[in-house]
Amino acid sequence: MIVAKQKPLAEIKEMLRPFEKVLILGCGTCVKTCFAGGEDEVAMLGAALRLAFRQDGKTIRTEELTVERQCEDAFIQESAQAVSRNEAILSLACGAGVQAMARRFARAVLLPGLNTTFMGVLEKPGLFTEECAGCGDCELDTFGGICPVTRCSKRLLNGPCGGSKNGKCEVSPDIECAWQLIIDRLTLLGQSDNLKRYIPAKDWRPSLSGGPRRLVREDHVI
C-alpha cells in the first residue's frame, strides 16, 4: 500500500487560514489502512481544526466526506457537489489522489493534508515499512525476495558495505541491513550462489529517473 502521514496540525491550519468553508475529503483505501486519511481520521481532523480555530476566535465551517479511492474518477465524481459547495478542499489522499482531484476539478483549490512517503507493508501492528521503490525492473528473484534497491540505504547490488554492524545499517539502528537479510535468506533457500554472481550496473530508465512514467494498455483504450 501507499503509506502516508498526516501533516502537523499547525501546518494544515496555516494552509486553511484564508478559507471559511472547507471540504475535508478522505480516502478509504491505502491511507485508511495507515491511519492517515480514512473516515475516522477525517472526523478527527475536522474536530481538531474546528477546535484549533476556535482558540483563535475564528469559526471554520468544515464538511466531511470520504470516498473509496481518490485516485479513481468514478469515485471522486461522487464528491462533485461537495466540492462546489466549499472554498477549498483539504484532501487526505496520497499525492496521486490529490492530483487526480486537481485534474478533475480544475477550478478547485486543492490542499494536501498528508505527506506521502512510500510503498510498503504493515510489518507488525503499528509499524509500516518501505518495501518497494518502484524501480520498474524487478530483480527480487535474485535477492531472495528482499529488495536491495529499496531496503539497502545505498542501493548496493553486489553485497553489503563496510558499515553493516550486527545486522543493522550504518544510517540507523532502526534499519536492518538489507544485505544481512538477503544473505540469510538466500542461505536458507540454498541459493547462496547468487551472492557470487556479479550484478551489473542498473538501468534506471524504467524508474522515476527516466522521467514520470506512463502505462498504456492498448487493449483497454477506446
Next chain:
Amino acid sequence: MKTDGQSKLKRTLSGGGFAVTAECGPPRGADASVIRKKGETLKGCVDAVNVTDNQTAVVRMSSLAACLHLIDIGVEPVMQMVTRDRNRIALQSDIMGAYSLGIRNLLCLSGDHQSLGSQPEAMNVFDIDSLNLVHAVRVMRDEGKDMSGFSLIGAPEMFIGAAENPFADPLSYRVVRLAKKIDAGVDFIQTQCVYNLPRFKEWMRQAREEGLTEKVYIMAGITPLKSTRMAQFMAAKVAGMDIPQEVIDRMSAFTGQRAIEEGMNIALETIAAVKSIPGVRGIHIMAIEAEERVPELVKAAGLSQRPAK
C-alpha cells in the same frame, strides 16, 4: 604535469616489494597549503598516499584536485572515489580527467551515507555501486571502452583498488565478497585497520585457500592508537571496527605521551605480525589527523627507503 609513467605503487607490488601507503584528507575549504603540507610530511616515506573523497560524507576539497596538489610536490596519490555523490557519467568523466592529469591509482568505494555527514539534506546518487565502478574502470583500461561501449580516445590505465573489511559482519561472506571484487577487476585491496590479529589471520587463510592472494595484492590497514579514549570510541562507534579488549587494556595503562608511545608499539607489533602472514603484500597506514607520526612509524618498522626502487 607528467602524464607518462606507470603507477609506482603498482611497480613496487608487481616487483615483489612490500608496499607502504598512507592516507590524508583534503581540507574543508579551498586552502591548498593544508594538503600540500600533509604531502610534504609523507613524502619519501611511503609509496603512495590515498586522498579521501568527501570522507564521512563531510564536504571537502575534491579528491581529484587534492591529488593534483600532491603530484605537484612529487607525491604519488591514490585517488579515492565514492559512488555516493556522482553518477556513472560523472565518475567516468572524472576518471578520464584524472588520468590525463597524471593520477594513476584509483580506490573504488561506496562511501559513507550522507545522513551521517555535514549536509544530510543532500540527495544521494548511488547510481552504481563500488563493484560496478571497479568493473567499469577495468573495461576502460583493458578494452578502452566506456560503459556504453564507446571506444575511448585515450584509455585511462588505472591501477585499481578497493577496500575490504575482514572484521565486518557477516564474516562468512567477507571472502566471497573479496573474490567478487577480484573478478570485477580489483588489483589491490586495502583493509580496515587491524587490531584483531587472529581474525585477520583467519580471513587471510580463507583468502589463500580460495587462491585469492595469487590474484590481488592485499595491504593490511594500520592505525596507531593515541589514547584509551580513542580506542574505546573506535570500538564502540565506528562500524566494522574490531578492537579486542586486551588492546584497550594495554592502552588504558597509560596516559598522555606514554599512551601515544604504547599505541605506536602496538602498531609496530601489528606491522611485524602482518608482514609475516603469507599473502600480505603491504600496509596502508591510516593515521587520522596524525600524518606527522607516519614517517617515524615507517622508519621504526624498518620499512624506509620509499618509494622502493
Next chain:
Amino acid sequence: MIKDIYLLKAFESGADGVIVVGCPAGKCKRVDGDTRAAKRVARVRQLLDEIGLGGKRLAYSTADEMETTAAELVKQLGELPPGR
C-alpha cells in the same frame, strides 16, 4: 466502543475536561484493551496540545483509581481557562 472522535466532540460541545475510564490493570476482558485505551488517550492528549486547548484536560484512569484521577483533573482545570 469509545472512538477517539467522541473525546474531541466532548470538547466541541463545551466540556472543560474529560476522563476516560478503563478496566483495572490486567482485568480487561479483551486482554489488552486497557493498554490500547491508554495509548490512544495519550495520542489525543498530544493532539489537544497541538490544538491549543491543552492535553491536561484529558485524563485516563482505571476504574479503581477514578476518584483520585477525577480529583486531580478538577484541580488542574481550576488552573486553566474554560474549555469553550
